[in-house]
Amino acid sequence: MKRRDFIKYGSILGAATTVKAKSLEGWADLTNFDKKTVLSSNRFGMFEAVIQSGEVLETKAFKGDYFPSPMIKAAADRIQNQTRVEYPMVRKSFLKAKGPSNNHLRGKEEFVRVSWDVALDLTAKHMRDTFDKYGPESIYGECYWWGGSGRVSWGRTVSRRMMRILGGFVTESGDYSTGAGLVIMPHVLGGSSVYDTPTKWKSIIENAKNVVIWGCDPLLTNQITWSTPMHRCYKEYEKLQAAVFSGKIKAFSVDPRKNETQKYLDSEHIAVKPNTDVALMIGMAHYLYTKKLYDEKFIKKYTVGFNKFKKYLLGKEDGEEKDIKWASKICGVDEKTIAKFATTLAKERTVLLCGRALQRQDHGEQAHWMCTVLAAMLGHMGLPGGGIEFSLAYNSSGATDKLAPTITGISQSIPEKYNKKYPNAPWLKHHDVVIPSSRSIEAIQRPGEDLDQNGKKIKLPHIRLMYNASGSPLTRHHDVNNMIKQWKKVDTVITAEPYWTSTAKMSDIILPVATELERIDIDQTGGTKEYIIARKAHVKPKGESQSDFWICRELCKRWGYEEVFTEEKTELEWVKYIYEDAVQKAKTMNLKMPSFEKFWEKGYVRFEEDDTSTQNYTRYTEFRENPYKHRLGTPSGKIEIYSPVIAKFNYDDCKGHPMWIEPIEWLGDKEKTKKYPMHIISPHSKYRLHSQLNNTFIRGLYEIGGREPLVINHKEAKKRGLKTGDIARIFNDRGEILVGVYVSDIVIDDVAVVCEGAWYSPEKLGDKTLCQHGNVNVLTIDKGTSKLAQSNIAHTALVQIEKYKGELKPINAFTKPKIIQSL
Structure with a gap:
């Protein structure tokens, strides 16, 4: 997506956002002729709000925001919204x-x-x-x-x-977001990694030759931050795109679908089956080792435990060699593509951007661990613009800091x-x-x-x-x-809570x-x-x-x-x-x-002055320069490909080195796929922050038939007699939801995409009934990743999909419950 196209998209939202607010009683200081523009902010950015008679008429981007999110247009609707909780209940x-x-x-x-x-x-x-x-x-x-x-x-x-x-x-x-990563990475790299300060884009664009975006979508996820975003990183994305289009940098996207960042960079798409990234990485590691393409000096100087991992690669632990043929059968990427991909990354400086989605799956610890092993074998960690990143795709990271x-x-x-x-x-x-x-x-x-x-x-x-604030567990949690x-x-x-969410009800x-x-x-x-x-x-708070x-x-x-x-x-x-x-x-x-x-x-x-001391920052530079003086926080002070600490735990689902472990549900399970042949993934929506804004006018811009969209390719749609605009039922043993169909070949065979965050709307709240609105967590599994981290596995779930022929009942997600004034 070009910047002008993104701005055009924002202006379309602007045309749809003159939200007429209801009167706010008691705002006595203003008259019908009072009108002012004020400044505020939220997790979508800084914005100016036009207020008249105590009502927010519209919101528009703050002039200092480099790449304002269209989502700020919903600020008025968030305040003057039909779902607001106005009084104690x-x-x-x-x-x-x-x-x-x-x-x-x-x-x-x-x-x-x-x-x-x-x-x-x-x-x-x-x-x-x-x-x-x-x-x-x-x-x-x-x-x-x-x-x-x-x-x-x-x-x-x-x-x-x-x-x-x-x-x-x-x-x-x-x-x-990062539960498995937060537990595994201190064992491997000696720190959280997932929230550490990342390498700057300036260093990557000037020095890297390969940028691999693996299981993440920075163009989408950096629209929002923990605090208030100013979207400076989007200026870096424009520079990255220019470098890619000029041939200076090669970009790769490893994902079951072509996401926003892949389309923006026109990256080479490595179409991997869901939950099989670890197998792909292990196959690449085997290829790098057997073809002598890996950085043996880096492995010897900066890591421990490679020899133990090598035995696993070569099949000396279990009798099965983990070559690219083995990997291809599991992950669905053909052998030639794996070999070419591994060779390209080894030949020139590479940075791996590993996303949080990789560890939000069964045995998710293995993905971040294996990403690190792969980066170590490539040998670019600590070199300007090279190595591995776990936080660069989030929180508007990577732009030049201000003093x-x-x-x-x-x-x-x-x-x-x-x-x-x-x-x-x-x-x-x-x-x-x-x-x-x-x-x-x-x-x-x-x-x-x-x-x-x-x-x-x-x-x-x-x-x-339970005391709940700042969120709706019934939308966020699984099963x-x-x-x-x-x-x-x-x-x-x-x-x-400000709104009548399902949790509030x-x-x-x-x-x-x-x-x-x-x-x-x-x-x-x-x-x-x-x-x-x-x-x-x-403005005066809504109600009381x-x-x-x-x-x-x-x-x-x-x-x-x-x-x-x-x-x-x-x-x-x-x-x-x-x-x-x-x-x-x-x-x-x-x-x-x-x-x-x-x-x-x-x-x-x-604060206008750039912090020139950090603008070329690359993670692990000091460690590479002197691994003895700048030890990592691991027991060995080095990158732990094999962790004696984890090995001593003696867990059956997380051993002493990274390995491929079959997920509880995946496309390679021949028995389970007989009943549920589709793998469903639930990425972030570009139209909201998790479930926030789903109760605003914005949902009218993307919902299909008033329901969360399902993205499915033409082959899978044809099997089921589905076309864009139809209503489909997605189901498994855990539950069932209705969705609006969107047919597109951006997603691979046997995979369905339904974004997380749709408000839960069952036929009968409190009972196990059909969700009319498409909350994907009705279908997901509530299970820990492994005994190590016990985090969530949101991206591990099999389903079946069919055209819905039943009665479409009203969606009640955005209606208030029945309220009486007294007992």
Whole structure:
């Protein structure tokens, strides 16, 4: 996609986005003739909002955004949206009993509108009572990463701070995005790798000859960041495209489909079957070794354990040689292509961009481990622009940094001074209970049982209360039908949320949350740190919505610890404190910043000077220069192709070196494919952030028949009598969904693509019924990657697809539940 085409796409969105908002009562300071343009930001970028009479009429890109995402156009619709939770609510049976009652009626019975005092009193009481009776293991409060944003009132941070003041809660190690990588890579490279600072694109474009984009789609995923994106990396993509088109760089895309980045770069497409990347890499490694194309000096100097891995390659461990013929049968890439691919990468400097999708599959640890082995054999690690990257495809990474201070945020931890003031406080007597990322439903299902992870035995907690903020587990988590079944075992479900998501509808207490334009905060742009942004409450919160900070403060107040939560600061005072801290950091860097008052009035401060000291950064340069002085964090100080630590765990599903292990479901399983012959993958959508924005007008631009699209090629569509525009049913033993068909040969045979994030819309909420809207996690498997990481395997699932001939029932994902005013 050319930049002008992307901008054209954005202007099309702009034409469709003059959203007429409903009247906001009580915004008395404005008249019908008042109109202003204000600045704000969210995870899609900085933007200007046109506000009249307290209503957001439209949003447009901030002039400083190099490559603005069209998704910012939905900011108005996010505020004035039919799915907003406007008032505190309590499920009817729960309110009547003043506690847990008729959990099986979640999602089915009415909600009762209550005052904030009633909702907060109930919430505080049941959190306190549950904790006092059962301890931290009874309160689940992971509160996921992506909902909302900001440094003061981000729901995840303040909710976890609140629950630490309560005394602790069940939290998760790692995350759904990188869970397997976060566990395996410290054993292999001595650090997380997946979140480490990546090589700069400037270094890659100037020095690399081959860029391999393996299981990722940077052009799509870099639209959003943890904080506020300015999309500087897209300027680097233009330079990369020019280098590719001129023949200076060869680009490859290894993926079951032709993704946005592949199309933009016109990369050579290595069409691999889902979940077989490790077999392809192992076949390449065998070829490199037997053809003497690998860097033997690098292997000897910078790695340990190659000889043990070599025995596996040559079949001396199991009697099966892992040559390209072996690999081709598994991964579907022909032998000549594998040989040519491996030779090309070995001959000239190569950088491998390995995506998170590779480790979100059964035995996902093996993919990141084997990527590293392949990179080591190529020998380009630490050379300018070469080696391997696990984080370059995300968070607007790789552009030149600006000389700027990094702002802090309100902490999840409790300040030391309050430990002295409250010597008998609950947070001093207890601690959090940590489980692996994505294992929460397994804990509800198997409380008290042991779970292996990374050499330890973890006792699964008995979760009795869930506090949800910043996300919708019923959209995010896998095997939704099992989740709903287990959900009924939890005594109390509390959700702080701006929208009537499926999770909100399946809760007992709902606390309405204000969005970014409705509250005060501060943020900094991700990637380059170019801007610090003032976020003001430009419009009145919808209904009686409040910030997460306010909600958590009120709960702590009811427990007698309000000052511990606030540190005696208001939200605005926290913003000023964070800004003043940045001012002090800037002074140490010889940078001048305006006063807080001037910053707040203007809406931002910009740092324009490039950080020339990092613009040519390449990861592992120092390690390559002196591996003894700059040891890695592994036990050996080197790259561990073989890990004695992992080997001692004696796991049957993660041995001492990377290897091919058949997934629980894949296209090579002859028995399972008789019933379910298609492999379904669920990449990110370019039209939303996970499930965010699915409730806005944007879904009308891509949905087919009001449903999430299914991409399937002509051959597979013909088998099933499908054509673009049809409605299809996708199903397996775990569930069934309806989707709108889009026929395209961008995807290989036997593979179906349905993007993750569609709002869950069953015929009957709370029961195992057909999802009318196409939430792919109805079909995915809730299983840990292996005993090592126990992360999720979202991309491992077999299905069948057929043309839907039944009655199309209304989609209820975006309708509010029945609400009554009193009991």
